[in-house]
Amino acid sequence: MKDTLGKDIITPAQLTELIxxxxxxxxxxxxxxxxxxxxxxxxxxxxxxxxxxxxxxHVLVNNPDFFQEFLEEITVNVTEMFRDPAxxxxxxxxxxxxxxxxxxxxxxxxxxxxxxxxxxxxxLFKEEGLYKKSFIYGTDINTEVLKEARKGIYSLRKIKSYxxxxxxxxxxxxxxxxxxxxxxxxxxHSELRQNVLFSVHNLISDxxxxxxQMITCRNVFIYFETELQExxxxxxxxxxxxxxxxxxxxxxxxxxxxxxxxxxxxxxxxNIYQKIGS
Amino acid sequence: MALDDNIISRWQQSETLLLxxxxxxxxxxxxxxxxxxxxxxxxxxxxxxRKKNFFSEIEKLFAENSRMFFREISDKDKIExxxxxxxxxxxxxxxEKEGYFSLDVSEAVWYSKPSIDVTFESAAEVYSTKCxxxxxxxxxxxxxxxxxxxxxxxxxxxxxxxxxxEMAEMPQSAINLNAATCVLTTKxxxxxxxxST
Numbered sequence: 001m002k003d004t005l006g007k008d009i010i011t012p013a014q015l016t017e018l019i020x021x022x023x024x025x026x027x028x029x030x031x032x033x034x035x036x037x038x039x040x041x042x043x044x045x046x047x048x049x050x051x052x053x054x055x056x057x058h059v060l061v062n063n064p065d066f067f068q069e070f071l072e073e074i075t076v077n078v079t080e081m082f083r084d085p086a087x088x089x090x091x092x093x094x095x096x097x098x099x100x101x102x103x104x105x106x107x108x109x110x111x112x113x114x115x116x117x118x119x120x121x122x123x124l125f126k127e128e129g130l131y132k133k134s135f136i137y138g139t140d141i142n143t144e145v146l147k148e149a150r151k152g153i154y155s156l157r158k159i160k161s162y163x164x165x166x167x168x169x170x171x172x173x174x175x176x177x178x179x180x181x182x183x184x185x186x187x188x189h190s191e192l193r194q195n196v197l198f199s200v201h202n203l204i205s206d207x208x209x210x211x212x213q214m215i216t217c218r219n220v221f222i223y224f225e226t227e228l229q230e231x232x233x234x235x236x237x238x239x240x241x242x243x244x245x246x247x248x249x250x251x252x253x254x255x256x257x258x259x260x261x262x263x264x265x266x267x268x269x270x271n272i273y274q275k276i277g278s
Numbered sequence: 279m280a281l282d283d284n285i286i287s288r289w290q291q292s293e294t295l296l297l298x299x300x301x302x303x304x305x306x307x308x309x310x311x312x313x314x315x316x317x318x319x320x321x322x323x324x325x326x327x328r329k330k331n332f333f334s335e336i337e338k339l340f341a342e343n344s345r346m347f348f349r350e351i352s353d354k355d356k357i358e359x360x361x362x363x364x365x366x367x368x369x370x371x372x373x374e375k376e377g378y379f380s381l382d383v384s385e386a387v388w389y390s391k392p393s394i395d396v397t398f399e400s401a402a403e404v405y406s407t408k409c410x411x412x413x414x415x416x417x418x419x420x421x422x423x424x425x426x427x428x429x430x431x432x433x434x435x436x437x438x439x440x441x442x443x444e445m446a447e448m449p450q451s452a453i454n455l456n457a458a459t460c461v462l463t464t465k466x467x468x469x470x471x472x473x474s475t
Contacts (some may be wrong), residue, residue: 009403033379035399036372041384076384083368085331168331222353222369222381251352251366252380 010039016055018042021060025225028141029204032228040072042147045073068144072263076223077145079113081120081159081175083218085168086252087270088124094244094266096128097213105134105213108239110203111220112138115196116162122192123178124145127171131195137210139201149198152188154179159186173200203232208239214239217251226255233259240275247272281466282291286473288434292410293359295471296401296428298394300327300416301318302444306407306464307414308339310471311362316345318474323361323396323401327416330368333415335366353381365392372400388420398424402431409433412467413458416448435459436467 003037011020015038020031030038046056059066082088098180099105111193118138125131140146159179166175179186201209203220221229232255246263248271254260263273282455291407299387307326314322328336334412342364346363351371355363358379363379370382370392398411398421411428413421415438429435437458440446452458462470 032370034374036380036403037376037382039403040372040382040396040400076382078383078385102424160416164331194389219381226354247354251369253352255354 006025010053015039015042018053018060021057025067027205028071028202032056032204033223034225037076037223041074041076044230048073049224056250058090071142072144075142077113077114077142079219080165081116081162082165082169083117083120084270085165085170086249087218087247087272088120088169088171088276090267090270090272091247093122095247095272096130097125098243098245099213100130101136102213103122103133105130106210107134107136108210108212108215109136109138109143110201110215110217110236112140112149113142114145114154114229115152115198117216117218118149118194118196119152119178119188119199122188122196124171125168125177126192131192133231134195136196137212138196138198140198141200143200143206146198146200154188156181156184156186156188170184195224203235204228207235210239211241212239212244213241214245214247216247217249218247219252219275220247221252229255230259237262237275244275245272246275262271281470286470287435288407288459289470290473291408292434293320293400294401294405294410295322295323295406296396296398296409296411297322297324297414298326298411298416298421298424299414300390300394300418300420300448302415302417303438304336306438306467308343310468311340311346311348313361313468313472314344314346315346315474317360318346318358320474321357321359322346323365323373323397324362325371325392325397326364327390327392327394327419328367328422330391340364343404344382351379352443353379355379360456365397367392370396372396373404373406386405388418390420394421399415399427401468402427405431405433407432410436412414412436412438413431413449414438415443415445415450417445418447419451421448422455422457425452426455429457429459436470437461438467439463 001104112118125134163175262277265274265277266274337350351363372380413425425435437449437452442449443449
């Protein structure tokens with residue numbers, strides 16, 4: 001919870017200035033991020049660090065260590081296990097039967113933040129008997145959140161808050177069955193960490209790195225403008241095997257005419273697509 | 279200040295109507311969207327607090343009872359006139375100056391996602407005088423700060439009379455911040471919105 005009053009508002013010109021500065025100094029290009037959200041994130045950093053616009057520029061230029069912190073705050077790392085239970089239900093019903101026909105299924109979870117979605121998929125696969133022949137790659141732009149993802153240790157309070165999500169997915173038992181609990185921490189079962197790998201990948205500047213049977217990229221596109229979304233859709237398209245699946249967030253749809261022809265809608269509501277054509 | 283010609287004329291000139299509410303506001307909002315004509319010539323954006331994982335009931339009820347085009351917001355939806363949009367649960371809704379919505383899953387504000395403050399603040403940066411915002415009943419302070427930003431940017435800001443709101447805290451917080459152009463009873467709010475042209 002926070003009071004949003006008294007937050008400095010950045011002018012559009014200042015926003016452009018900052019985007020240019022970050023691009024020149026650190027090679028991260030935020031120019032195709034949606035502006036309202038980016039402005040909000042910048043306002044938040046300025047409030048948390050008690051910096052005005054000029055101070056912010058100053059630390060970005062003169063304090064090399066600040067950038068990692070800046071990156072962590074500017075990208076949204078809020079995630080849940082089994083966010084949108086209906087999506088996991090749909091995945092279970094419509095996609096898993098197909099993934100099960102492969103000898104080996106490779107999954108790419110793009111923009112995985114601290115790993116909750118990767119482990120949610122691992123749990124689902126395990127329950128459906130698919131886990132042992134699958135491998136899940138979790139990638140994110142942010143090295144700090146990936147450290148947490150690799151550990152797979154979350155606060156017990158957080159895991160308990162996902163209990164309702166888990167219940168709605170219809171999976172057996174409860175979410176805590178998949179964790180070892182010690183005091184107020186919950187560590188994902190080591191088995192569920194064996195077939196997952198976390199690494200840094202920048203959707204904006206990096207490209208295809210493997211071929212996948214399924215890619216999930218949920219609630220990442222909301223931060224990107226349409227042209228950038230299309231550029232990344234192309235990376236996904238080229239990264240998928242024929243008839244591979246693409247899962248976007250609950251409120252993210254493929255709008256471009258070109259890509260609508262390249263992806264068949266599997267579930268309109270949950271935004272699950274299948275690659276068609278070649 | 280009660281309902282007067284100046285307020286009626288500012289409402290009539292508005293191109294956007296923002297409606298925010300939480301506990302105790304559902305019934306009013308439900309009846310309110312029923313009276314809005316299909317050719318209102320304005321965009322209506324509703325932000326109402328609700329739990330995640332219990333989707334579609336509010337949206338369904340509103341959609342069935344609205345005479346205007348009704349839609350739950352999806353990311354990058356174009357903002358059209360003669361349409362009612364409702365902010366989806368478990369996302370913040372932002373307004374881009376190019377005329378579309380963008381969504382955000384970042385931290386809850388005042389324990390709320392969607393947060394009324396977030397949408398109101400972003401609306402304040404995009405819309406200026408041709409905007410009317412109404413804050414209804416609710417049990418927390420979300421919306422008050424955003425309403426103040428709207429007030430400062432020249433919007434007509436209306437707060438439901440806390441004396442008759444089921445939960446007074448939300449409208450009262452807005453009044454305490456001096457964010458309200460006027461405080462109206464539910465009856466007056468309905469009267470105003472019926473004077474749409």
